Amino acid sequence: MDFAAQVVERLAALGQISDEPSRLTRLFAGPGMRRANELVGSWMEQAGMSVRQDAIGNLIGRHPGDGAKTLLLGSHLDTVRDAGRFDGMLGVLLALACVDRCRQSNRALPFSLEVIAFADEEGVRYQSAYLGSRAVAGCFDPRDLARTDAAGVKMSDAIRAFGGDPARLESCRFNAEDLLGYVEAHIEQGPVLERANQAVGLVAAIAGQTRARIEFRGAAGHAGTVPMNLRRDALCAAAAFILEVEKRARQISGLIATVGQIAAEPHASNVIPGAVTLSLDARHQDDQVRQEACDHFRQSLNSIEQNRQIQCSWQSIQETPSVPCSPELSDLLRQAALKHQPELTALASGAGHDAAIMARITPVAMLFVRCRAGLSHHPDESVRPDDILVALDVLFDFVSLMVQQHEQL
């Protein structure tokens, strides 16, 4: 059987392993993750790898090569609730298939390969994402161990029950000097590659993100008795802001900005909204462009304050800087990809990934795989088998280029 077909079969098998009977949900340190680690671990062993589970529950398979250095390939095995069957899993199984193919090609490697399957990327159970890669990158916050899940189970107890050791999370840490880099394949979770008609794309950076909560305070009033010219309608002010955000984001290349939540008070059909709160999410691969856009958004709030006699406030929720991918690793990925498709789009990842955490200790690169209709975090998430074949070829050729590069040194 060819490797890509095996990846497709294994994705189907993994998709059956869930914490819940009728839908795919695999939360950190839950029963689904235990069975998923067992199954993927058995596949790693079949591929001749030495397998271990670290103190937080990450599954790691090692294919030793010559030299002291290791190249990491991987992604995560946890999912959101009612998930699709590709997000995370695809990257782990592509890494595994890539290593298996290297082994079966009998080529001596000047470095070791490790496949890492992170135990938590989505952060659903403890509302704290990247637990697995944080432990590996040495930036796990021990205070998180006291968090409890919806059932009241402490994270430290969950790790212990899973076979890990919350007191030894330091042992998960990789030494930066041992690593050549971390390369992750992942479904795009967006529509760009489908539109561009490309099986895979190159991630230039994991975009920085600004999250803010914005409030508009006007004056509530009876919808039947207050003439238009005497109104201070907070929802009209919010609408003006929403359109300004959209307009600006359309003007600036690569900028995406979203108002996803909105709440009006007092929220009655016959009362003029006196207050509105909304969420703003702005992302760009260049932090300066994102900051300038946010400055512009704040200026438009100032204009709204003055023109509409509305009080506006901006509460910062989160500021996450952009994480650029390694130019060197990305260049090899590009060379590998261009062997299999005529053009390669480089795009920013708007979603976060384990690679953004791993970048703290080692160069990272990411390969995006086209998905249907940009759909993700949904049972209809779908990737074409043909694209899985291309992604596997690219990953294998990337490793081959790394090998060539090392042999030339």
Next chain:
Amino acid sequence: MDFAAQVVERLAALGQISDEPSRLTRLFAGPGMRRANELVGSWMEQAGMSVRQDAIGNLIGRHPGDGAKTLLLGSHLDTVRDAGRFDGMLGVLLALACVDRCRQSNRALPFSLEVIAFADEEGVRYQSAYLGSRAVAGCFDPRDLARTDAAGVKMSDAIRAFGGDPARLESCRFNAEDLLGYVEAHIEQGPVLERANQAVGLVAAIAGQTRARIEFRGAAGHAGTVPMNLRRDALCAAAAFILEVEKRARQISGLIATVGQIAAEPHASNVIPGAVTLSLDARHQDDQVRQEACDHFRQSLNSIEQNRQIQCSWQSIQETPSVPCSPELSDLLRQAALKHQPELTALASGAGHDAAIMARITPVAMLFVRCRAGLSHHPDESVRPDDILVALDVLFDFVSLMVQQHEQL
């Protein structure tokens, strides 16, 4: 004591009578209404009136005059939850004081006067407004008797417990041919008179109203992965509509239009809204102007559909035609008012009133009394004693003008 000062005192006393201990709430057929009817009934008796409570709980005091006809003055005694102390009550107590003053002036009347205190205008308890005036105007819907309140009490049982008779609501009905008209004083519940610096204003009509529920369907998507040019953001579409509604309403004299409710789905800060639902409330005293405005709003939905690839739907919730006030009665009210203030603003009532129901059987007129900051349905609702004095003088002079007119016939 002068009559206006007594109205102020009695408003304070009525404001203490509530279904709830710490705030003013007097719902239809509740314990507060029972005590309110008893107290106001005792004041009616002190003013020499014959008092009755009809089968639905309306309180009616009669001051007989010569001739077969009756002029009705009144308003309602029920309130919203956590109400102010003027909405409804002020009109009842002004009517009572006006009749008392007529009696004490010992002038023979060529018609009878009745003060009517409606039992339900706000419709809080059974989500069905104007129960009192509907019974009087003969348009009470008997199916409403099967409605239940939040505690599960059927309306028919509530009426019976209150001392009424749900089987005899037909007896509440007034004969149109016996009536000269219905005149109601009411707080403005808006800011127009305060801005115009006038104690009272004349209601030209009770505005017609369109209520609709409008839905925008686009495509949800990851806020981090879908570029701006590939989005079909339902909230941006809704924002464009909200601003178009505001713009149009500002252009058309007398038109008021409000989006008071808005809900976005799936309502997560990191998800592009795929669907938005909002409420639209549009009012104008001229039904044709309101219809043309709504046609324009629908056209703008068509533009949004085309420009943004968003599906828009308009669900009509309510279409209430405008109720014009009687030109004859209003002219007398105007003459009376201009004796007490140099200018008189005629305005549409955007809020509904018992007068709109009473117009089905008799000519109606309404006098608005200035309130502080347009505030109503709120414990801070406030009317100046000076304005109460003016309103009483106007109402008394209006009755005197009616008397003169009848004597001239």
